[in-house]
Amino acid sequence: xxxxxxxxxxAGYAEVDILHGVQLAVQEGExxxxxxxxxxxxxxxxxxxxxxxxxxxxxxVFQGEDxxxxxxxxxxxxxxxxxxxxxxxxxxxxxxxxxxxxxxIRTGDFRDKMEEMFELFPILKERRxxxxxxxxxxxxxxxxxxxxxxxxxxxxxxxxxxxxxxxxFAELVLEKVVEINQRGVSVLMIEQNxxxxxxxxxxxxxxTMGRNRIDDTGQALLxxxxxxxxxxxx
Amino acid sequence: MDxxxxxxxxYGLFFLIYGGIYAISALGLNxxxxxxxxxxxxxxxxxxxGAYTSAIMTKGPDFSHLGGFGQPFLVGVLAxxxxxALLAFLIGIPTLRLRGDYLAIATIxxxxxxxxxxxxxxxxxxxxxxxxxxxxxxxxxxGDAYNAFYAVLVLTAMVLxxxxxxxxxxxxxxxxxxxxxxxxxxxxxxxxxIFRFKLQALVLGAFFMGVAGALFAHFVGYISPEAFEPxxxxxxxxxxxxxxxxxxxxGAMLGAFxxxxxxxxxxxxxxxxxxxxxxxxxxxxxxxxxxxxxxxxLVRPQGMLGEERQVSKLLRPAGGGRQxxxxx
Amino acid sequence: MAxLILYGLIYGGIISLGAIxxxLIARILRFSHFAHGDMMALGAYLALLFRxxxxxxxxxxxxxxxxxxxxxxxxxxxxxxxxLRRTSPAILLxxxxxxxxxxxxxxxLFWGAxxxxxxxxxxxxxxxxxxxxxxxxxxxxVMAVVIVVAVWLFLQKTKLGKAMRAMADNxxxxxxxGIDTERMVIWxxxxxxxxxxxAGIMLGLDTQLRxxxxxxxxxxxxxxxxxxxxxxxxxxxxxxxxxxxxxELSTLVFNTAYKPAVSFVLMVLLLLLRPQGLFGGKA
Numbered sequence: 001x002x003x004x005x006x007x008x009x010x011a012g013y014a015e016v017d018i019l020h021g022v023q024l025a026v027q028e029g030e031x032x033x034x035x036x037x038x039x040x041x042x043x044x045x046x047x048x049x050x051x052x053x054x055x056x057x058x059x060x061v062f063q064g065e066d067x068x069x070x071x072x073x074x075x076x077x078x079x080x081x082x083x084x085x086x087x088x089x090x091x092x093x094x095x096x097x098x099x100x101x102x103x104x105i106r107t108g109d110f111r112d113k114m115e116e117m118f119e120l121f122p123i124l125k126e127r128r129x130x131x132x133x134x135x136x137x138x139x140x141x142x143x144x145x146x147x148x149x150x151x152x153x154x155x156x157x158x159x160x161x162x163x164x165x166x167x168x169f170a171e172l173v174l175e176k177v178v179e180i181n182q183r184g185v186s187v188l189m190i191e192q193n194x195x196x197x198x199x200x201x202x203x204x205x206x207x208t209m210g211r212n213r214i215d216d217t218g219q220a221l222l223x224x225x226x227x228x229x230x231x232x233x234x
Numbered sequence: 235m236d237x238x239x240x241x242x243x244x245y246g247l248f249f250l251i252y253g254g255i256y257a258i259s260a261l262g263l264n265x266x267x268x269x270x271x272x273x274x275x276x277x278x279x280x281x282x283x284g285a286y287t288s289a290i291m292t293k294g295p296d297f298s299h300l301g302g303f304g305q306p307f308l309v310g311v312l313a314x315x316x317x318x319a320l321l322a323f324l325i326g327i328p329t330l331r332l333r334g335d336y337l338a339i340a341t342i343x344x345x346x347x348x349x350x351x352x353x354x355x356x357x358x359x360x361x362x363x364x365x366x367x368x369x370x371x372x373x374x375x376x377g378d379a380y381n382a383f384y385a386v387l388v389l390t391a392m393v394l395x396x397x398x399x400x401x402x403x404x405x406x407x408x409x410x411x412x413x414x415x416x417x418x419x420x421x422x423x424x425x426x427x428i429f430r431f432k433l434q435a436l437v438l439g440a441f442f443m444g445v446a447g448a449l450f451a452h453f454v455g456y457i458s459p460e461a462f463e464p465x466x467x468x469x470x471x472x473x474x475x476x477x478x479x480x481x482x483x484x485g486a487m488l489g490a491f492x493x494x495x496x497x498x499x500x501x502x503x504x505x506x507x508x509x510x511x512x513x514x515x516x517x518x519x520x521x522x523x524x525x526x527x528x529x530x531x532l533v534r535p536q537g538m539l540g541e542e543r544q545v546s547k548l549l550r551p552a553g554g555g556r557q558x559x560x561x562x
Numbered sequence: 563m564a565x566l567i568l569y570g571l572i573y574g575g576i577i578s579l580g581a582i583x584x585x586l587i588a589r590i591l592r593f594s595h596f597a598h599g600d601m602m603a604l605g606a607y608l609a610l611l612f613r614x615x616x617x618x619x620x621x622x623x624x625x626x627x628x629x630x631x632x633x634x635x636x637x638x639x640x641x642x643x644x645x646l647r648r649t650s651p652a653i654l655l656x657x658x659x660x661x662x663x664x665x666x667x668x669x670x671l672f673w674g675a676x677x678x679x680x681x682x683x684x685x686x687x688x689x690x691x692x693x694x695x696x697x698x699x700x701x702x703x704v705m706a707v708v709i710v711v712a713v714w715l716f717l718q719k720t721k722l723g724k725a726m727r728a729m730a731d732n733x734x735x736x737x738x739x740g741i742d743t744e745r746m747v748i749w750x751x752x753x754x755x756x757x758x759x760x761a762g763i764m765l766g767l768d769t770q771l772r773x774x775x776x777x778x779x780x781x782x783x784x785x786x787x788x789x790x791x792x793x794x795x796x797x798x799x800x801x802x803x804x805x806x807x808x809x810e811l812s813t814l815v816f817n818t819a820y821k822p823a824v825s826f827v828l829m830v831l832l833l834l835l836r837p838q839g840l841f842g843g844k845a
Contacts, residue, residue, distance in 0.1 A: 050738075076740035084738065090731040092794075093724065100721070101728045105740040147739065273652065275659065328834055335594040335655050336833050339784050343826035346781065354819045469663055472656065517670035517773075524664035531657050532645055 003028045009058035011048040018044040020210045031187040035194035036207035042190045081153035088144035091133025102150030117146040138169030158189040247381040254388035257490035262442030268480035270435040271415030276341030278467030279348045280440040284314030284447025299360035307371035311448040318444025364458025479537030570807035575706030578802030579761035581786035583754025589730040589793030593654040597662035603776030605631040605759025606766040628759045635755030670773040677770040730793040785829035791839030
């Protein structure tokens with residue numbers, strides 16, 4: 001049984017549908033990357049899975065439980081955490097406080113978990129008392145991911161983690177994603193930089209115009225000529 | 235049965251006069267808020283300016299305040315409207331660029347400041363003593379039937395204002411106003427200079443409020459800063475517009491008369507209280523009106539008549555439906 | 563002039579407390595709470611009830627009033643504001659104007675329009691370094707400092723306080739992190755109303771109680787909140803001091819009756835030139 005199974009998903013804004021029956025699965029332990037041109041519906045897909053956008057048709061099953069229609073507050077409690085593309089930190093709060101907020105619903109002491117995060121993201125360790133808003137884009141991305149990991153999620157949703165980052169930081173962030181995955185967290189990720197995203201992914205889905213186009217292993221997609229033509233670009 | 239006809243008729247005339255005056259104010263507010271979406275909580279300020287201007291312009295010399303112009307009634311009323319409009323113009327220039335609720339608080343500030351000025355600049359307005367002996371036009375001619383005459387006067391003014399607004403709102407100018415209220419971004423995208431239109435709406439609405447204030451002053455004959463306390467001059471007009479239906483001129487007028495009836499009605503409720511309550515009875519009336527507003531907002535925020543049905547060409551992009559947000 | 567600065571500090575403490583609540587409500591609940599001033603008045607008059615009618619000591623009355631005002635705020639929110647939250651912020655604003663009016667006149671209904679005081683009798687001013695200050699004003703200053711420190715501790719050291727700052731920063735992210743936003747809304751009202759009540763009581767202690775006392779504070783409160791940057795509680799404190807000092811010092815040049823106009827003019831200038839406030843926050 002897959003960790004996450006999405007079938008026939010239809011969703012959108014106002015009177016318009018963005019997703020027209022999308023299906024997707026994430027097996028436990030995998031990194032899955034969703035790629036596609038702008039406007040394909042990747043972000044909407046992730047937001048719908050996390051309960052931020054209402055489902056109009058289809059099902060979302062997580063860890064065997066049907067979570068279609070649940071809101072973010074309930075989904076977070078079931079072991080799925082989400083890192084938005086932008087505005088993903090609390091700017092006036094310190095790094096520590098950001099992490100503390102990530103652990104808000106956690107019972108018991110979160111300090112051990114926090115130290116674990118600092119181990120995982122050493123860059124943040126020396127800046128633990130720094131306000132998140134004063135950090136660079138790459139550092140903020142780390143804070144955002146650490147915040148989401150405070151609840152020990154089984155599945156981490158990442159919306160374009162390398163967006164707006166320098167190549168050096170983008171590479172660093174993706175390295176961290178691999179590290180996170182090695183610690184047992186499955187990852188569903190959207191990446192505009194399809195090449196880099198697919199390179200670290202076990203499997204990938206190509207989405208165009210709100211529909212599945214191709215899905216295959218990450219490696220296969222990278223070598224796929226059609227995909228390359230579509231938009232892998234340089 | 236022996237009805238006191240003259241009593242009832244007298245009461246009826248008061249109702250028509252006050253209702254009409256407030257209706258003109260409400261029509262003005264409708265242009266600003268109902269049609270254009272401008273948050274003017276300083277209605278009282280324009281009303282006050284209109285009243286004081288007309289009073290000052292029409293009275294003979296009086297050592298307690300600025301005056302001595304001795305102008306005829308119509309000049310006074312027009313001056314009241316024009317000065318209120320001018321004030322709106324001056325205020326609008328800095329504040330209309332502000333976000334909605336900031337504009338609201340700016341207008342509250344203006345109204346309060348005006349009241350402070352009127353209360354403290356005695357050379358101008360005789361301060362708290364107020365200005366009395368404001369001339370009633372054609373008093374001699376009508377004598378006993380004066381109130382009937384004044385009622386006709388006010389209602390005529392109201393009808394003129396109504397038709398003027400109706401002409402305006404059905405014109406291309408009016409359609410832009412409504413488009414601005416619906417979605418500023420769209421209106422702006424179509425290339426209209428939003429600021430200019432907003433300013434025009436503010437100024438026009440203020441003109442009417444000033445006229446209303448002047449009509450008020452000439453009827454009561456005596457004005458002082460107390461008469462323009464936020465409750466009467468501002469809040470009541472808002473309740474009238476919300477109850478009647480904002481975005482609807484007929485609604486504005488209906489709301490004015492309806493709420494005035496209710497407001498007058500609360501006077502009977504208050505009179506039923508034991509006399510020890512005294513001035514507190516007034517407070518009870520306001521609590522009741524306030525509750526009326528709250529109930530209206532919760533139950534029927536579009537008011538009794540709701541908004542006028544009018545399709546703006548600017549609101550329907552080809553293909554219909556709203557644009558979905560950009561997706562990555 | 564030093565005397566004016568002293569008055570400014572006292573008055574500033576009062577405005578600051580009110581402004582903190584206002585700024586948090588503006589940011590977290592996303593509407594301009596026009597009834598905040600009258601909430602201050604409610605606090606003041608409830609304390610009067612306990613003090614004069616029930617004869618309780620002042621500090622007991624103050625505590626009771628703060629608790630009751632907080633409860634009233636939550637109730638008002640549940641009854642009037644919550645159902646309207648899905649409509650436009652404009653409707654919410656009008657609703658809060660309505661609530662303000664009703665509160666003010668309910669106060670007048672029960673207590674009458676004549677000015678009231680907590681305690682009869684004239685106090686002698688103390689004199690320090692040539693500055694006069696009444697004992698009750700010393701109390702106000704001390705209490706203001708104590709409360710501000712308490713608020714600081716709450717916001718910086720407690721989980722709830724941090725969550726409140728998080729919500730003021732980014733409400734969507736707070737929801738995504740699992741923070742119970744509805745509960746936080748209630749806590750925001752509690753904090754805002756409690757502070758407003760305290761400020762109102764202090765105002766009543768400093769001068770006297772009149773039904774319109776709250777409405778007259780609305781402009782300075784908003785000016786202070788905007789100056790500090792909406793959503794920035796510490797900015798609100800600074801804003802309160804600046805506004806109060808500006809108002810007091812303005813009397814050197816203008817008629818004292820125009821003091822409220824000073825905060826109004828400052829506010830408009832600020833909105834035009836630097837809407838995000840002096841200390842940042844959101845525009």
